[in-house]
Amino acid sequence: MNVSVELTFSPLQDSYEPEIIRFIKAMRDSGLTVLENPLSTQVYGEYDAVMQVLAREMKQSLGAVNQGVFLLKMVRGDRSGYAPHF
Numbered sequence: 001m002n003v004s005v006e007l008t009f010s011p012l013q014d015s016y017e018p019e020i021i022r023f024i025k026a027m028r029d030s031g032l033t034v035l036e037n038p039l040s041t042q043v044y045g046e047y048d049a050v051m052q053v054l055a056r057e058m059k060q061s062l063g064a065v066n067q068g069v070f071l072l073k074m075v076r077g078d079r080s081g082y083a084p085h086f
Helices: 017-028 047-064
Strands: 002-011 033-036 041-046 068-076
Touching: 002 017, 002 047, 017 033, 017 041, 017 047, 041 047, 047 068
Parallel strands: none
Antiparallel strands: 002 041, 002 068, 033 041
């Protein structure tokens, strides 16, 4: 089963950019389809593969900051090719 995940990572500290950059680079290097915009990162792929990468990288990111928040939305199916029809 394929899934589409939109996520935002918000470290609650002043020096937040290095860990966000590390997380995004890890997502890019994961072999999953990754799209980015200024507000979030979208990850697309097979459920087990996506969850394995997210679990590993989220754990590392949360361990690297004093406090942080991940916001995730997940939908079944690969929505990476979505184009508005209006």
